[in-house]
Amino acid sequence: MAAVIPVIFIAVMAAAAIKRVNVYAGFSEGVEGALKFTLSLLPCLAAVFIMCELFEASGLSAMLVKAAAPAFEFMGVPPELTKLILIKPLSGSGSLAYLTKILQEYGADSYIARCACVCYGSSETVFYVSAVYFAGLKTKGLLRPIVICLAASLLSTVCACALLKVM
Amino acid sequence: MNAVFTAIFICSAAVLCALAPQQFLPAMTGGVRAALAAALTLFCVYAVWMGLTSVAEKCGITREAAKLMRPLCRKAFRTRSDEACEAAAMNLACDLLGAGASTPFAVKAVHAFEKEGNGFAQKLLFIINCAGFQLIPSTVITLRAEAGSASAANIFLPSLICSAATLAVSCGLFLLTEYISKRVRDGRGRKSGASRCRRVTKAGR
Incomplete structure (x- = not known):
């Protein structure tokens, strides 16, 4: 390959x-x-x-992670992944660094690490991409596509965690 | 983006101001340093791939490839511009291979769509790119192998299924909301227009 x-x-x-x-x-x-x-x-x-x-x-991201973890757990997503999921739309290198940390901490073949890998692979840095693509353009109504992207990647995260329990 | 940036900036700055004002400037300059490092990495990747595509362009390979993609492209993006088709096709090819240099082509395509005032195509391309669809998740496989995984590539199938699901859901939702907003704009009672729109929506999917 x-x-x-x-x-x-x-x-x-x-x-x-x-x-x-x-x-x-x-x-x-x-x-x-x-x-x-x-x-x-x-x-x-x-x-x-x-x-x-x-x-x-500012510590706001840590607070947000703490606040969002129970909601993710309710959807079947391990709370260890919360930070990765929240960072991914903002920063590619940040989420990559955190993914590496998860791989080392839990072992590459653990359930959490495998979930983290699939989550990382099936989402994009939405805010960053929208900033780059539409810099200097007058396109209107970008809120809707951004919300859709975020919702879809959240959904795929939930799917990934469910799917990896059986695969 | 403007709203998100302003909101996060002001909130974070306010919290920092209250808790640790001396960290404010170092955090900002550190951000710029991180941006420069990222730009350097990106430049390395872009230089290699754009060098290659520039050679491919010169001997007409990309033009031929774009010709093949044109019918599909016209339907999916509702565009007439060959330049935009070529760039969008290159962008999607790079995405699939995980070549890492898809952004320059996407930006080129978005600007070409802007010339014909095609906001629909811009947003659709954005959504396709945000689903992060890849045939081979090369970054993740490499990372897993480095971390000592017994079978690094066994993430391949779940990853493919999940990114395909993301792509399908986001494109479906986008086309649906586009369709609804168009119908609301057109007003009720113009069924012929609505059914034509539905056909295009199907083709786009």
Whole structure:
């Protein structure tokens, strides 16, 4: 499975060489585009990260986790996952760090770690994505898609925890 | 986003101000530092993949791929723009492979949709991306293997089922609410318009 990605690269490069395209110039052009794109992303990233950091430092996130844990437990989600579920929509790197911690603490093959992995895999950093996609655009009515995404990923978390009890 | 940012910022700042005001500035600069670190990681990933796609674009591979996707794309996103189709197709391909460079293409597609004033397509693409659908959850498998799992890849099937469920539920809900709000806007009694809308909704699914 790991060979798929190098094969794609080789195929594209070979096709370009056969068609006598300047591979070197084309590739560096793409990297230039990536640099411009990352720079245009940076203001959004900075704002979102400042918000996350403040949220964490003020202890509000810990309070929220404490308050939300019983509700999650009621839906069959282990309370250990509460923080992961709440962090995921805000910050990709934060939730990745926390997932690593769960894996180490409970062991990679434990029920909690497996739940955490599926939850991590089937949701996205909704607020961050919406900030990046719609930066500088005038699109209206974004609240509804955001709420739908959050509801769907919550639902999938509940499903995952139920599903992994039998699988 | 504006509302969320403002609310969380003010609440957190107020709590910090009351409990530990000296932590306020370090937390903010720390956030920017984390953002820079994240941007650097993202740049590495984007540079590799956008370099590749730029070569692919030059020899016409992406154009051919987009041509194949065009009929599907037109129906799903209700668009006429080839540029948007190409970007959306690249975005979805990257998502499926878990290549990590889907965001630049999504942004390109969203901007192309903006040109034709297609808010519906922008939101649909956003929702598809937020479901995080992946054929191979490569990050999670790698992490599990590193943590000493006996069979790291056995997360594959449950993960696939759950992300497919997320995708189906979120797209379904979105199309449903879109349909309802359109019907409310059109007013009652225009059944022909409503049934046409329902057909499009089905095709989109």
